[in-house]
Structure formats: structure tokens, C-alpha cells
Amino acid sequence: MFENIDPTKPKQQPQPQAQPQPQQPLKPSATISTPTINVESNGVDVFNLSDINLSFATATGRFTLFDHFNFRIEDIKDEGQFVSILGASGSGKSQILKLLSGLSKPDSGSIKFYGKEIDSNHHIPMVFQQYSAFPWMTVLDNVMLPLKLKKVPEKEAKQRALDMLTLVGLEDQKDKWAQYPALSGGQLQRVSIARNLVDKSQVLLLDEATSALDIFSKRDMQKALLDIYYSNDYDPTIINVTHDISEAVYLSNRIIILAANPCRIHKIVEVSFGSERRTERIRESAKFAEYVRLVEGLMDEVNKKN
Numbered sequence: 001m002f003e004n005i006d007p008t009k010p011k012q013q014p015q016p017q018a019q020p021q022p023q024q025p026l027k028p029s030a031t032i033s034t035p036t037i038n039v040e041s042n043g044v045d046v047f048n049l050s051d052i053n054l055s056f057a058t059a060t061g062r063f064t065l066f067d068h069f070n071f072r073i074e075d076i077k078d079e080g081q082f083v084s085i086l087g088a089s090g091s092g093k094s095q096i097l098k099l100l101s102g103l104s105k106p107d108s109g110s111i112k113f114y115g116k117e118i119d120s121n122h123h124i125p126m127v128f129q130q131y132s133a134f135p136w137m138t139v140l141d142n143v144m145l146p147l148k149l150k151k152v153p154e155k156e157a158k159q160r161a162l163d164m165l166t167l168v169g170l171e172d173q174k175d176k177w178a179q180y181p182a183l184s185g186g187q188l189q190r191v192s193i194a195r196n197l198v199d200k201s202q203v204l205l206l207d208e209a210t211s212a213l214d215i216f217s218k219r220d221m222q223k224a225l226l227d228i229y230y231s232n233d234y235d236p237t238i239i240n241v242t243h244d245i246s247e248a249v250y251l252s253n254r255i256i257i258l259a260a261n262p263c264r265i266h267k268i269v270e271v272s273f274g275s276e277r278r279t280e281r282i283r284e285s286a287k288f289a290e291y292v293r294l295v296e297g298l299m300d301e302v303n304k305k306n
Contacts, residue, residue, distance in 0.1 A: 246283070
């Protein structure tokens with residue numbers, strides 16, 4: 001059992017062992033060892049991976065990535081959530097997203113989405129590091145595409161696409177071709193996000209989606225993600241695989257840190273800066289720096305064990 005960690009408090013000296021007491025609710029800013037948090041749940045998990053096993057053939061034999069691995073993301077009542085996954089190299093961060101999205105299947109185990117087993121028709125949108133906008137189409141046509149495939153009436157599809165482009169800050173780019181250099185890398189990634197969410201999906205998976213962007217494009221992308229997170233029209237669950245500790249702290253309610261060989265959850269950090277919307281000023285706060293130092297220390301632990 002992992003200990004609870006609060007980065008804002010000094011370490012205490014060991015105390016004599018006491019008799020077990022009833023567990024008290026954890027504060028949202030505490031670091032905990034399982035995905036269970038002190039919030040009102042809808043009673044069902046967004047995702048639940050149970051007893052997952054997955055291995056691959058290599059030149060030196062079988063490599064076991066997941067060995068009876070368990071992972072769950074609760075559905076928080078009337079709230080969105082932003083979960084970032086960090087971990088040691090080879091710990092299976094991106095493979096978890098592929099399992100959640102339906103792009104990959106385990107050797108054995110159960111994967112449930114809102115309580116239902118995932119089948120061959122299951123697909124959850126993912127945004128990758130590589131740009132996935134269709135360059136022969138305009139920005140607007142890219143975002144309208146999922147609605148057209150579902151035979152949504154043209155007028156409704158166009159309005160929903162325009163609303164989504166406004167949310168991600170691309171309403172003025174709607175008639176441009178979705179290609180570089182007409183759009184920047186950050187704008188192309190936002191086209192992908194808009195296309196993935198326009199069909200009212202409440203789940204978005206991000207696999208290193210900002211890692212190839214320059215600092216200015218990355219900040220624009222992060223703002224767009226927060227706009228989605230805080231939007232009254234969505235109750236999103238955003239799961240973000242990243243190597244950027246600062247980004248994870250800035251965006252996330254929760255940071256899951258994975259160890260490798262085989263994949264396992266090392267620690268989970270609950271991140272809270274209060275109820276107000278997060279802005280760039282948070283990066284300058286002492287609490288932000290404390291969270292960054294905490295996560296850096298935990299990443300050092302998993303990398304030393306790897």
C-alpha cells in the first residue's frame with residue numbers, strides 16, 4: 001500500500017504504530033495509490049481494465065508488458081476530468097490508450113467502457129503526435145466529416161462544426177486547407193481535436209499530442225484543451241499521455257505514474273489549485289512548483305527501478 005503524499009506539507013518523523021482507525025476522506029490535493037478519489041461518482045467507471053495480460057514476441061523471447069494489470073477511471077458526477085499518464089520508458093503508456101480506444105486488444109482480461117465490454121465496433125477518438133487532419137479538405141470539412149458519415153443533415157452538421165471550431169479558437173480558419181503551412185502545427189492538432197469531439201464524444205485520448213509543437217503552439221493547444229474542459233456544453237474525460245511534467249501539472253486533476261517491467265501503477269497524484277479556472281498565473285505559484293518537484297521525484301523513482 002502506498003502512502004498518501006501532500007506536496008504542501010513537510011515530511012513527518014515516524015510515529016509509534018497505533019491501532020487501525022476508520023479511513024478518513026482524502027483531500028483532493030493528496031497523492032493516493034489507487035484511482036479512487038473523494039468525489040461523488042455516477043456509480044460506473046468511464047474505463048475499467050481488469051486483469052489485463054499482454055506480451056509480445058522479441059528476438060530474445062516474450063516481452064510481458066501487462067501482467068494482470070488493473071486500471072480504472074471513475075465517472076465523476078457533473079464534472080469533467082483531466083487525467084495525465086506519465087511513466088518510465090516502455091511502461092505501456094501509449095499501449096493503454098490503444099486498449100482504451102479499441103485500436104489494440106489484450107491477450108486476456110476485461111476492458112469495459114461505461115460498464116459495457118468493449119467489442120469490435122468500439123472506437124474512442126485519439127489525437128496522436130503526428131498530424132491527422134485531411135490536407136485535401138478545408139478545416140470546416142474536416143470537422144464536419146464524422147457528422148456527414150452519420151448522415152447528419154448538412155445544416156446541422158455545419159453549425160455543430162462551427163461551434164466546435166469556435167471552442168478551439170479556429171473559427172477564423174474554417175475555409176483554409178488543413179495543411180502546413182496554411183495552418184501551424186498547433187492549429188492542425190486543434191482541427192483533430194474538434195473533429196474527434198464534434199460528434200458529442202465525452203472522451204478524448206491524447207498521445208503525446210503537444211510534444212512536437214513549439215512553446216507558443218503548445219500553450220495555444222493547452223488553452224484549447226482547458227476551454228473544452230471548462231465548457232458548459234461538455235462533461236469531458238480527457239486522458240493525456242505525456243512526457244512533459246509541467247504540462248501534466250498545469251492541465252490535470254490527476255496524474256498517474258507508471259513503472260515498467262511489467263507495467264504497474266507506481267503512484268497517483270491528485271492535483272488541485274482550487275475551483276477557479278486555471279490560467280497561466282498558476283505556473284508562477286509556489287504550489288505549482290511543489291507539484292512539479294513531487295512528480296519529478298516520483299519519475300526519478302520509476303526510472304531508477306526501470
